[in-house]
Amino acid sequence: MFGKTNTCFTMSQGYLDLKYKPQSNDLVCLFYVEPAEGVSLAKAANHVAGESSIGTWTEVSTMKDDIWGKLRPSIYSLDEENKLVKIAYPLELFEPENIAQILSSVAGNIYGMKALENLRLLDVGFPSKMIKKHAGPRFGIQGVRDVVEVRERPLVGTIVKPKVGLPPREHANVAYEAWVGGCDVVKDDENLTSQGFNKFKDRITETLGARDKAEGDSGETKVYMPNVTAETYEMLERIDYVKDHGGRYAMVDVVTLGFSAVQSVRQKDYGVVLHAHRAMHAALTRNPRHGITMLALAKLLRLVGVDQLHIGTAVGKMQGPKEEVYSISQAITQKKVEEKQDRLPQLWGQVKPVFPVCSGGLHPGHVPELMGFMGQDIIIQAGGGIHGHPEGTRQGAEAMRAAIEATLENQSLHQWGEKHKPLELALRKFK
Amino acid sequence: MFGKTNTCFTMSQGYLDLKYKPQSNDLVCLFYVEPAEGVSLAKAANHVAGESSIGTWTEVSTMKDDIWGKLRPSIYSLDEENKLVKIAYPLELFEPENIAQILSSVAGNIYGMKALENLRLLDVGFPSKMIKKHAGPRFGIQGVRDVVEVRERPLVGTIVKPKVGLPPREHANVAYEAWVGGCDVVKDDENLTSQGFNKFKDRITETLGARDKAEGDSGETKVYMPNVTAETYEMLERIDYVKDHGGRYAMVDVVTLGFSAVQSVRQKDYGVVLHAHRAMHAALTRNPRHGITMLALAKLLRLVGVDQLHIGTAVGKMQGPKEEVYSISQAITQKKVEEKQDRLPQLWGQVKPVFPVCSGGLHPGHVPELMGFMGQDIIIQAGGGIHGHPEGTRQGAEAMRAAIEATLENQSLHQWGEKHKPLELALRKFK
Numbered sequence: 001m002f003g004k005t006n007t008c009f010t011m012s013q014g015y016l017d018l019k020y021k022p023q024s025n026d027l028v029c030l031f032y033v034e035p036a037e038g039v040s041l042a043k044a045a046n047h048v049a050g051e052s053s054i055g056t057w058t059e060v061s062t063m064k065d066d067i068w069g070k071l072r073p074s075i076y077s078l079d080e081e082n083k084l085v086k087i088a089y090p091l092e093l094f095e096p097e098n099i100a101q102i103l104s105s106v107a108g109n110i111y112g113m114k115a116l117e118n119l120r121l122l123d124v125g126f127p128s129k130m131i132k133k134h135a136g137p138r139f140g141i142q143g144v145r146d147v148v149e150v151r152e153r154p155l156v157g158t159i160v161k162p163k164v165g166l167p168p169r170e171h172a173n174v175a176y177e178a179w180v181g182g183c184d185v186v187k188d189d190e191n192l193t194s195q196g197f198n199k200f201k202d203r204i205t206e207t208l209g210a211r212d213k214a215e216g217d218s219g220e221t222k223v224y225m226p227n228v229t230a231e232t233y234e235m236l237e238r239i240d241y242v243k244d245h246g247g248r249y250a251m252v253d254v255v256t257l258g259f260s261a262v263q264s265v266r267q268k269d270y271g272v273v274l275h276a277h278r279a280m281h282a283a284l285t286r287n288p289r290h291g292i293t294m295l296a297l298a299k300l301l302r303l304v305g306v307d308q309l310h311i312g313t314a315v316g317k318m319q320g321p322k323e324e325v326y327s328i329s330q331a332i333t334q335k336k337v338e339e340k341q342d343r344l345p346q347l348w349g350q351v352k353p354v355f356p357v358c359s360g361g362l363h364p365g366h367v368p369e370l371m372g373f374m375g376q377d378i379i380i381q382a383g384g385g386i387h388g389h390p391e392g393t394r395q396g397a398e399a400m401r402a403a404i405e406a407t408l409e410n411q412s413l414h415q416w417g418e419k420h421k422p423l424e425l426a427l428r429k430f431k
Numbered sequence: 432m433f434g435k436t437n438t439c440f441t442m443s444q445g446y447l448d449l450k451y452k453p454q455s456n457d458l459v460c461l462f463y464v465e466p467a468e469g470v471s472l473a474k475a476a477n478h479v480a481g482e483s484s485i486g487t488w489t490e491v492s493t494m495k496d497d498i499w500g501k502l503r504p505s506i507y508s509l510d511e512e513n514k515l516v517k518i519a520y521p522l523e524l525f526e527p528e529n530i531a532q533i534l535s536s537v538a539g540n541i542y543g544m545k546a547l548e549n550l551r552l553l554d555v556g557f558p559s560k561m562i563k564k565h566a567g568p569r570f571g572i573q574g575v576r577d578v579v580e581v582r583e584r585p586l587v588g589t590i591v592k593p594k595v596g597l598p599p600r601e602h603a604n605v606a607y608e609a610w611v612g613g614c615d616v617v618k619d620d621e622n623l624t625s626q627g628f629n630k631f632k633d634r635i636t637e638t639l640g641a642r643d644k645a646e647g648d649s650g651e652t653k654v655y656m657p658n659v660t661a662e663t664y665e666m667l668e669r670i671d672y673v674k675d676h677g678g679r680y681a682m683v684d685v686v687t688l689g690f691s692a693v694q695s696v697r698q699k700d701y702g703v704v705l706h707a708h709r710a711m712h713a714a715l716t717r718n719p720r721h722g723i724t725m726l727a728l729a730k731l732l733r734l735v736g737v738d739q740l741h742i743g744t745a746v747g748k749m750q751g752p753k754e755e756v757y758s759i760s761q762a763i764t765q766k767k768v769e770e771k772q773d774r775l776p777q778l779w780g781q782v783k784p785v786f787p788v789c790s791g792g793l794h795p796g797h798v799p800e801l802m803g804f805m806g807q808d809i810i811i812q813a814g815g816g817i818h819g820h821p822e823g824t825r826q827g828a829e830a831m832r833a834a835i836e837a838t839l840e841n842q843s844l845h846q847w848g849e850k851h852k853p854l855e856l857a858l859r860k861f862k
Contacts, residue, residue, distance in 0.1 A: 052622075053594065060592045060818035062605050067596030071628075093595060095624045100660045103687040105622040108710030111717055112791070118718075161491045163484070164524060165498030174493050191483075191536040193526045197502075229531045231694040232663040256534040258689005263662035279539030283722045284714055286542055287549075291714045291722075360543070387491035 015049035015087070016042055020074035026088040028125035029106050030344050033085045034118040034289055041078055045085040047115040049073045052106045053093055082341070084122075096130040099259040099300055107292055118289040124296050125344035126303060131351060135266060139273050139307040140352025141333065141377055147248055147273060148184050149221040153408060154376055156400050157185030157225075157357075158393075159383035164192045171198060172206035174393055178386060179214035179222045181397025185379065186211075187225035190253050190279040194230070200238055208245050225251040225275045232261045239270050251275040254301060255284070266305040275357070276306035295328050295343065301354070302332045308355040310381075314373050315366045322373065329356045329374060357381055363388075363430035364403035364413065364423060371407050380404070390425050399426035446480035446518070447473055451505040457519040459556035460537050461775050464516045465549040465720060472509055476516040478546040480504045483537050484524055513772070515553075527561040530690040530731055538723055549720040555727050556775035557734060562782060566697060570704050570738040571783025572764065572808055578679055578704060579615050580652040584839060585807055587831050588616030588656075588788075589824075590814035595623045602629060603637035605824055609817060610645035610653045612828025616810065617642075618656035621684050621710040625661070631669055639676050656682040656706045663692045670701050682706040685732060686715070697736040706788070707737035726759050726774065732785070733763045739786040741812075745804050746797045753804065760787045760805060788812055794819075794861035795834035795844065795854060802838050811835070821856050830857035 022028050029052075035044035049055070053073045054063075071093055077086035095101045107121050137143070145151055158178045160171055175186040186207075194200035207224050214222045228238040228250045235257070239250045254262050254276045265274065284291040294311065301309055309332060314325035331337050333353040337346040356378050358370060363385030370380065382400060389396030402423040406416035417424035453459050460483075466475035480486070484504045485494075502524055508517035526532045538552050568574070576582055589609045591602050606617040617638075625631035638655050645653045659669040659681045666688070670681045685693050685707045696705065715722040725742065732740055740763060745756035762768050764784040768777040787809050789801060794816030801811065813831060820827030833854040837847035848855035 051594075054596050055594065060815055061820070061823040062591075062597070062601075062818050063593050064596065064601075067593055071596045092627055093622075095626050095661070098624055098661050098665075100662075100684055100687040100689075100692075101622060101624040104660065104684045104708075104710040107714060108621055108684075108687065109713075109791075111711065111713035121714075160493075162494050162498055163482075163486065165485050165495065165502050166493070170493075170495075190539055191524075191532060193529055193532040195526050196523055229535065230526070230529050230691065231531075231698065232691050233695055233698070234529075235691065253531055253535045253539075256531040256539065256689075257691040258531075258687075258693075260661065260663050260666065260688040260692035261531075261695075262689075264664055264692075267662065267664070277535075279535040280542065282540075282542035283538060283552075287718055287721055290718055360540075384491055387493050389492070392492040 014046040015075050017074040020076040022088040025091045025127045028088050030123040031085045032120040036117050039115050044115050045075045048110050049087050051110050096133045121292045123344040134303045136305045136351035137307045141355045144355050155184045155379040157381040158183050158386045161383045161387045163189040168202040168206040172210035176210040176214050177393040178397045181394035182401030183397045188227035190277045225249040227251045229253040249273045253277050253279050255280040274306045275308040278310045298328050298332050310357045313358045313360050315369050364399045364426045367403035368407045395422035398422040445477040446506050448505040451507040453519040456522045456558045459519050461554040462516045463551040467548050470546050475546050476506050479541050480518050482541050527564040552723045554775045565734045566736045567782035568736045568738045572786045575786050586615045586810040588812040589614050589817045592814045592818045594620040599633040599637040603641035607641040607645050608824040609828045611649050612825035613832030614828045619658035621708045656680040658682045660684040680704045684708050684710050686711040705737045706739045709741045729759050729763050741788045744789045744791050746800050795830045795857045798834035799838045826853035829853040
């Protein structure tokens, strides 16, 4: 039965099929493939297609006609100039519910192959049959707006600073100042979980208490996003604790946790909004020739079902990063995502949109450009840009809210600042 | 209380302290830091130290004297020529049980900073106080040898091939052939979990049945490493199923699962040997100037407590990869790991060694070089190098065992092959 090598399944025959049209049940990947010296793009693509599905480095006696017939992926597009390769995989190759399994296939061993110099997974297109196996976000943009009770402007958020070090009471006090100054959202830093100087449970009770006080004093709804990142069971216990104490949110460091734990949190369906921080993503996403794009990670996270996701800031002079952030924003918010050179088309069906979070070095001066580019359905998160205000956290938050009001009123920040001292001071400091 | 900005905590003061000696409770990181144009190494290192601990991009009003005093990391070594930076962090900054939290600190936002062109975490040194918070491997090398009952030679393993596609019965048949041919270990492929063509439970019962038969027919102990990779709860149910059906092993794709799920598996302490496959690691580890080294990942996995880990093959002509594999092997097996230019010293205390798995394009012809370099405490895994044998799987496994025997007897493979037909055929095919 497992006798002599069946030589009809050689690598030379391969997976190239440029006449192939992706089927409705195919999972499609767009790769940037940089072949090793002396290797053609077609040959390198063949290695990628094989190692990510049914192949190995030599022909094997155990290969079967029906496996080749039913499970073979098809390389249906080769762009030699831009080194872009599109591969369609039959969905039967995968366990559609299992993100780790899918990554172990289309983002697994292939990164280490000798036939390649560099490899980047640019995008993954999910067939509708796979999408139906995942819940997607429970809240989405509209659900989050219902929780926060803010309808027609960006949400304003801050991160308690310094990143770590404050004890629970002081942490809660900083949060209070930010809320009464005008922040809707206060979140923990990505590396604050449960350290000796600030134990998780103490922080939750103190900070949710400060939230209640801030809601009373401001007359606005306020939310706190505690970082529950930990080993899976511990994390789920922390979410229970948050919920038991009146919390409405949980923040998870999705990349350092890993997809299996993120799936576990979503599947437990606690009824809290899931805020996804992406710390460590740039270890994978930053090199333009290797790794995985933020676009691909963001789509996987929408599929699994986070409600909010950090996607970058899209401010500044460089067009490239701006377009990338915009493209990611479309991919996590639109129902139908159009194809581009570096992006696959995607139909999301009933999957809700993820609320894009813009964070990283933002201050009030960035608001007009940011809203001009991204619109109103964003969460503007500023840490240093609020706590670094010359008059402190509260005025820093006031300045951020004023910048948003000015932009909604089509006024320049400097005009608006003439009547709003905190904004004027912020503009003078942050240039 | 949160009033004017306290300007004594500026970035210009910074974290540089070349006279600092790491303390016994410090967590130490070795980074390769490539500054952006016009940025000095010291300045870039300051950004890394701040963003991975208590800093942000601007001075903030909420910083406190005692935070700076107690929690400030120290850049204690700057090697301008090789762009190497060593930073010692007080352990109080971290939640020592929480790998995701530690990564969100020392391998988090820092990868995306504008002050850097590239950044690579080369190694993490754990203080003994942190090590004591983790179980480490339950079995380790000696425990695995007790399970497999093989004392004084490398273990021989194969991966069922083709990677995916075989139904459970045929999967079990291939495994049986490999076992009776001489393999100790048969494992699933990294992308085989529970697909329609091969449901997990069916595969487990079929393959463990084949294992029992192979044990009877060969008179040797045989082990099966089923891939249980999935969402955390599903994965733990799969391990339960394996154990209930007489399995002694579970295989996990540690990188695509993520550290929180790996911690969950270890903490549940099922009493099965944990085999760690590293699919996707090269997305992080391959670029020599960016990402995270396999050494750092491997040390984190030893700390968490996997029993076996893929570390590469160390065969071939290139010295660089060979030395890297050897260095990783030392780091996961030795009690006391010596410092090198690209490695930190590490004392492992009572933490057991991890069994190194050499896998990837191996065939019998590689065995003498591999054993000469790595010794006997390795698991030699060959997929194509066994199933690609001209006479099929069983003789492929016989050839691999023969190659090990020859090497232990100090005989050349070609001499040995004269009396061992399967080995001779393998040597003729794989060159």
